[in-house]
């Protein structure tokens with residue numbers, strides 16, 4: 125299908141700026157490294173209003189290494205094995221009704237890379253959308269592990285306890301096992317560190333398929349707030365998991381459907397999307413909508429319709445900027461304090477099939493060109 129013009133006021137759009145509405149709301153922006161003072165409105169179903177485009181020439185970011193499974197590593201040209209591979213594996217599930225504790229591989233097996241799971245780097249070659257973070261830690265020394273300490277400090281995980289899933293240790297074992305396997309979400313991250321045993325965390329992907337994440341001793345995972353998931357023991361029937369939380373823990377599960385919860389809705393956000401090719405465009409968007417396509421180093425104001433939220437945690441994942449991104453902005457004289465004040469966040473997931481990693485801030489920045497403001 126030919127692209128639909130994004131800008132429909134004069135001056136006319138550059139050939140690089142296009143939007144199409146092939147599937148729901150698709151925004152696709154591509155642009156050379158020029159400065160373009162435009163007003164724009166997207167006419168393809170996203171109520172997107174845009175004022176004052178500015179494009180800047182920026183150098184490309186360095187590419188990350190060490191993603192997930194061998195095929196990804198080969199594609200990335202990296203030789204090193206990801207240490208997580210020994211304790212975390214993820215695959216698409218079959219749809220058989222057999223015992224939930226069985227692996228439920230498809231035939232042929234379809235593994236899921238760490239890249240797809242976490243999307244924690246801004247220059248991943250392909251966009252990943254689940255926002256599931258993972259680490260491999262030293263489970264024999266969790267009390268003194270500096271890596272765990274740093275993760276807890278960086279992410280504010282002040283609370284910690286243990287959940288041992290076996291009939292002897294877990295009160296109301298049968299009922300809990302059943303409840304864990306009901307598809308549900310939480311309004312906060314679910315952070316679990318497997319210090320003994322093993323188990324399966326199943327998460328829904330953007331197309332509603334179940335991805336089974338097998339965690340073994342040493343695996344720590346973070347399921348983002350609002351993601352539909354469930355948990356089951358595997359056939360070894362035992363796990364001891366450290367549970368972490370920011371502040372006082374809330375473990376409430378909201379069984380599906382619970383799509384109206386704020387955890388699945390971003391009421392308003394500023395979007396900054398990073399382009400590996402090195403440019404950014406600033407947009408102010410009103411009305412919400414799913415962002416799809418290649419919005420590279422783009423910023424947008426999204427004023428979501430609260431009755432009918434279309435920007436949700438399901439397709440946008442937020443986390444604080446990592447060191448690589450902080451460095452990126454520092455090189456451009458934008459300090460960490462400025463970024464924090466403007467709630468600039470790193471997106472670790474989303475629905476856009478071709479979307480590069482994005483950054484978001486929330487409830488701020490009404491000016492033309494958020495980077496200008498920063």
Ligand SMILES: CSCCC(=O)/C(O)=C/O
Pocket residue numbers: 287289304314316323353354355363365
């Ligand atoms: C291994 S921790 C028990 C499972 C759990 O806490 C949970 O919330 C599953 O979704």
Ligand SMILES: [Fe+2]
Pocket residue numbers: 308309310314353354377
């Ligand atoms: Fe849960």
Ligand code: NI
Pocket residue numbers: 310314375377
């Ligand atoms: Ni839970």
